[in-house]
Amino acid sequence: MRWMNDCIGLDRYIAATAPKQAVIVGGGYIGVEMADALIRRGLEVTIVEFKGSLLTTVDPSFGILVEEELERHGVSVLTGVTIESIERSSEPLGRLIVTGSKGLRIPADMVLVAAGVEPESTLARASGISSGITGAIKVSRKMATNSTDIYAAGDCVETWHRLLGRYTYLPLGTTAHKQGRIAGENVVGNRREYMGTLGTQAVKVFDTVVARTGLNDEEAANAGFEPVTVAIETWDHKVYYPGAYRMHIRLTGDRSSKRILGAQLLSHRTVEVSKRIDIIATALYNEMEIDDLNDIDLSYTPPLSSPWDPVQLAAQEWRRASRQQNS
Amino acid sequence: MRWMNDCIGLDRYIAATAPKQAVIVGGGYIGVEMADALIRRGLEVTIVEFKGSLLTTVDPSFGILVEEELERHGVSVLTGVTIESIERSSEPLGRLIVTGSKGLRIPADMVLVAAGVEPESTLARASGISSGITGAIKVSRKMATNSTDIYAAGDCVETWHRLLGRYTYLPLGTTAHKQGRIAGENVVGNRREYMGTLGTQAVKVFDTVVARTGLNDEEAANAGFEPVTVAIETWDHKVYYPGAYRMHIRLTGDRSSKRILGAQLLSHRTVEVSKRIDIIATALYNEMEIDDLNDIDLSYTPPLSSPWDPVQLAAQEWRRASRQQNS
Numbered sequence: 001m002r003w004m005n006d007c008i009g010l011d012r013y014i015a016a017t018a019p020k021q022a023v024i025v026g027g028g029y030i031g032v033e034m035a036d037a038l039i040r041r042g043l044e045v046t047i048v049e050f051k052g053s054l055l056t057t058v059d060p061s062f063g064i065l066v067e068e069e070l071e072r073h074g075v076s077v078l079t080g081v082t083i084e085s086i087e088r089s090s091e092p093l094g095r096l097i098v099t100g101s102k103g104l105r106i107p108a109d110m111v112l113v114a115a116g117v118e119p120e121s122t123l124a125r126a127s128g129i130s131s132g133i134t135g136a137i138k139v140s141r142k143m144a145t146n147s148t149d150i151y152a153a154g155d156c157v158e159t160w161h162r163l164l165g166r167y168t169y170l171p172l173g174t175t176a177h178k179q180g181r182i183a184g185e186n187v188v189g190n191r192r193e194y195m196g197t198l199g200t201q202a203v204k205v206f207d208t209v210v211a212r213t214g215l216n217d218e219e220a221a222n223a224g225f226e227p228v229t230v231a232i233e234t235w236d237h238k239v240y241y242p243g244a245y246r247m248h249i250r251l252t253g254d255r256s257s258k259r260i261l262g263a264q265l266l267s268h269r270t271v272e273v274s275k276r277i278d279i280i281a282t283a284l285y286n287e288m289e290i291d292d293l294n295d296i297d298l299s300y301t302p303p304l305s306s307p308w309d310p311v312q313l314a315a316q317e318w319r320r321a322s323r324q325q326n327s
Numbered sequence: 328m329r330w331m332n333d334c335i336g337l338d339r340y341i342a343a344t345a346p347k348q349a350v351i352v353g354g355g356y357i358g359v360e361m362a363d364a365l366i367r368r369g370l371e372v373t374i375v376e377f378k379g380s381l382l383t384t385v386d387p388s389f390g391i392l393v394e395e396e397l398e399r400h401g402v403s404v405l406t407g408v409t410i411e412s413i414e415r416s417s418e419p420l421g422r423l424i425v426t427g428s429k430g431l432r433i434p435a436d437m438v439l440v441a442a443g444v445e446p447e448s449t450l451a452r453a454s455g456i457s458s459g460i461t462g463a464i465k466v467s468r469k470m471a472t473n474s475t476d477i478y479a480a481g482d483c484v485e486t487w488h489r490l491l492g493r494y495t496y497l498p499l500g501t502t503a504h505k506q507g508r509i510a511g512e513n514v515v516g517n518r519r520e521y522m523g524t525l526g527t528q529a530v531k532v533f534d535t536v537v538a539r540t541g542l543n544d545e546e547a548a549n550a551g552f553e554p555v556t557v558a559i560e561t562w563d564h565k566v567y568y569p570g571a572y573r574m575h576i577r578l579t580g581d582r583s584s585k586r587i588l589g590a591q592l593l594s595h596r597t598v599e600v601s602k603r604i605d606i607i608a609t610a611l612y613n614e615m616e617i618d619d620l621n622d623i624d625l626s627y628t629p630p631l632s633s634p635w636d637p638v639q640l641a642a643q644e645w646r647r648a649s650r651q652q653n654s
Contacts, residue, residue, distance in 0.1 A: 162624070173634040174627045181621070195622035202626035211626050274626045275602035278636070282606050285623045286613040294508070295522035296612045297489070299529035299538050299601045300501045307500040309605070 001030050001114050010112075014041055019109030022046070023098045025083050026115035027054035032066065032205045034112055035075045039206075046076040046106060048098070053079055057201055058212050058264050059250060061231065065266055069208040078104065086111050117171055119156045133158050133169045141193040143183035151187055153179035162196030163215055163261065163284065164223050170197055199262070200281045202274040209269045211277035214262025214284050217252050226255040228325060230317045234310050236271035238302040245271050251280075251314040253290040255322055260290050263311070272304065279311055290318045328357050328441050337439075341368055346436030349373070350425045352410050353442035354381035359393060359532045361439055362402045366533075373403040373433060375425070380406055384528055385539050385591050386577060388558065392593055396535040405431065413438050444498055446483045460485050460496045468520040470510035478514055480506035489523030490542055490588065490611065491550050497524055526589070527608045529601040536596045538604035541589025541611050544579050553582040555652060557644045561637050563598035565629040572598050578607075578641040580617040582649060587617050590638070599631065606638055617645045 001007065013019070022038050024031045027049030035045045047054070047070065053063030054070075054077065067077045082101040089095045089107070096108045119136040121129075130146045132138040137157045139145055145152050155171035157179065175197050185192045202211035220227035229252040235244045245268035252261045263280040265273045283293060293315040300307050308316070328334065340346070349365050351358045354376030362372045374381070374397065380390030381397075381404065394404045409428040416422045416434070423435045446463040448456075457473045459465040464484045466472055472479050482498035484506065502524050512519045529538035547554035556579040562571040572595035579588040590607040592600045610620060620642040627634050635643070 172627075174624060177634040178622065178624075196624070198624035200624045200626045202628045202631060204628055204630045209631065213624070213626070269630070270597045272599045272602040274628065274631045275599040275606060278623075278625045279602060279605045279609050281625055282609040282613075282623055286609075286615070288613070295505065296605075296609055297501060297505075297523070297525040297527045297540070298605045298608055299527045299540070300499075301529045301531055301601065303531045303596070304529060304536065304601045307504040 001034060001112060002117065010110075013110065014043075017109070020044060021106075021108050022110045022112060023048060023096075023106060023108040024112045024114060025098075026113065027051075027077070027079070028057070028114065028116075029055070029201070029203050030114035031112075032070065033203065034114060035070055036073075036204075036206055039073055039075060044076075045074070046078065046108075048081050048083055048100060048104070049077070049079045050082045051079065055203070055210065057199075058210055058266075059216055062210055062248065062250070062264055062266050065248065066205055066208060066210055069206050073206045078102075117155070119169065119171070121156045124152065124156065133167060136169050138167075139179075141196075142186050142191065143179055143194060144186065151183040153183040160194055160196040162198055168197075170199065172197075172201065174200070195285075198281050198284050200277065202277065204269055207269050208266065209273040210264070210266040211274045212262065212264045213277050213281040214260065215252065216250070216262055216264065220252055220254070220261045225261055227252050227261055228255050228318065228322045230314060230321045232310075232314050232317050234313050235306070236267055236310060237304050238306055241302040243270075243303070247271065247273070247310050249310055249314040251290070251311075251318050253318055253322065255325070258289040258291065258322075260284050260288055260293070263314070265311075276309070276311055279309075290315050290322075328361060328439060329444065337437075340437065341370075344436070347371060348433075348435050348437075350375060350423075350433060350435040350438045352425075352438065352440045354378075354404070354406065355384070355441065355443075356382070356528070356530050357441035358439075359397065360530065361441060362397055363400075363531075363533055366400055366402060371403075372401070373405065373435075375408050375410055375427060375431070376404070376406045377409045378406065382530070382537065384526075385537055385593075386543055389537055389575065389577070389591055389593050392575065393532055393535060393537055396533050400533045405429075444482070446496065446498070448483045451479065451483065460494060463496050465494075466506075468523075469513050469518065470506055470521060471513065478510040480510040487521055487523045489525055495524075497526065499524075499528065501527070522612075525608050525611050527604065529604065531596055534596050535593065536600040537591070537593040538601045539589065539591045540604050540608040541587065542579065543577070543589055543591065547579055547581070547588045552588055554579050554588055555582050555645065555649045556580075557641060557648045559637075559641050559644050561640055562633070563594055563637060564631050565633055568629040570597075570630070574598065574600070574637050576637055576641040578617070578638075578645050580645055580649065582652070585616040585618065585649070587611050587615055587620070590641070592638075603636070603638055606636075617642050617649075 021044045024047045053060040130138040137152045139157045154176040158167040159170045161168045200213040217227045217229040236247045247267040250264040298309045348371045351374045380387040457465040464479045466484045481503040485494040486497045488495045527540040544554045544556040563574045574594040577591040625636045
């Protein structure tokens with residue numbers, strides 16, 4: 001599942017052959033979104049993920065909540081299972097048999113592989129343009145390659161990470177659009193720099209939205225920060241007003257500088273999960289401290305939030321936790 | 328409609344007497360929220376507003392959209408009409424007759440007055456504590472009154488406005504909570520300052536949410552800025568994914584400094600209006616320029632946004648508009 005034609009082909013295949021059972025290899029963004037889509041098309045769906053939890057861009061406690069949401073909607077989820085073979089069976093003729101570790105052996109009418117992405121930089125390399133991380137094209141923050149007057153942007157290039165202060169490979173539509181705008185401006189003579197990714201991502205899985213920005217505890221520790229992470233569970237809005245949902249928040253900050261490092265949010269799709277993570281993304285962009293979040297005049301009305309927004313409640317919990325760990 | 332007991336009393340009155348027709352005097356936040364609530368209780372509702380549009384904390388073009396939403400749900404809205412009298416009729420005995428300008432004369436079983444708020448600072452004034460704007464208690468940014476060791480916070484005090492750089496009167500729950508926390512910290516020996524209101528507000532009216540932050544064009548001009556305001560209408564998310572709604576955005580920036588001054592958003596209640604205004608509030612808090620909004624790594628997934636979030640599309644439109652006005 002990479003190119004538009006993969007999707008169109010899949011759509012036609014389903015319409016033409018009415019497959020009953022699908023196996024999805026890979027429980028990342030594409031895998032869980034495809035599970036959602038195929039259940040709506042009436043298929044039985046199994047996701048097989050070789051890591052210990054789904055959506056490893058968020059912490060396992062959130063991966064488990066996503067797994068529960070998938071199972072509530074009829075998806076079978078297998079984690080910690082490695083695929084070993086996909087074979088065409090003779091009885092019944094033409095069906096597929098997927099085998100893997102832990103004795104996995106399941107029949108399927110279709111198998112979808114959504115197990116990671118690599119940059120397509122063949123043309124650039126053939127033209128003598130330098131590549132770096134995982135083969136992606138090396139670019140400056142002006143999106144210039146090492147070849148005069150050649151700029152590059154999108155899933156084929158390395159991505160400047162604003163918090164890590166170094167290049168990484170993180171192909172996303174948001175990043176591609178920003179880089180493309182900057183490359184375009186510089187081509188016509190401006191001098192503009194890509195300000196960097198924050199690692200912000202969101203995905204909807206049935207009725208759940210999960211979103212993240214910045215670094216989680218492990219990523220922060222690996223990058224040399226001293227992370228303190230708190231997890232809270234609260235209501236998205238005042239519970240006396242109908243329609244409130246539980247909202248899960250994980251907030252990571254640096255112990256000594258008190259700066260925000262990252263956050264993860266999970267709740268129902270109707271209660272402003274993704275744009276709440278964007279409050280943190282905007283705060284991260286501005287290198288704010290965690291406690292500064294409490295000073296921002298965020299909006300409140302009982303059907304939509306609380307006088308202290310959930311992200312501020314998380315900031316208050318972080319302050320308590322970091323004090324206790326210091327004392 | 329000010330105290331909790333006003334609401335409880337109203338609730339009991341409706342249960343006991345089953346009124347059929349209600350007139351609401353005032354089309355601000357409380358007025359439109361009460362119209363929503365009373366329609367759900369089965370009453371016929373008329374709002375009478377003496378200004379030319381509803382919700383005058385947002386621009387008239389948004390006030391009209393709110394008016395249309397109210398009318399779609401059966402509320403009668405009269406703007407530019409001044410109430411002159413509320414009298415008890417003799418025929419039928421006990422009903423009320425509301426009269427006003429433009430020949431207004433409507434019967435009512437109940438009349439709700441939601442026409443502004445004044446600070447309750449009687450106790451403070453009786454104690455010799457200084458008051459200022461509209462009679463609210465004068466406080467420092469540490470929330471100290473002029474009387475040693477007496478701090479004050481909430482709807483009874485003046486509010487420091489972060490963009491105006493001066494005190495104003497703007498009683499809101501969010502502000503009260505922040506001020507209370509700061510007063511509390513200072514009472515026990517910390518030295519913390521209230522960082523100021525940004526004028527952020529949100530309200531849900533039936534299926535519409537309208538939110539604002541910062542200054543609108545008129546408020547900005549009155550405060551000595553050189554405002555440029557753009558209005559855009561876009562989809563909240565990728566329209567190929569079901570459930571997209573039109574989103575209206577007004578964005579105001581300062582012509583010379585390019586700084587963000589304020590924004591207004593309006594769309595369906597399920598498409599993250601209020602927390603999108605909070606992206607702008609967080610940017611405002613950090614004194615960002617309008618074009619900086621395009622550099623923030625905001626979240627995107629097709630059911631919830633676009634690779635350029637609607638607030639970024641508004642920022643791009645602002646850049647075009649301010650260039651045209653400069654050339």
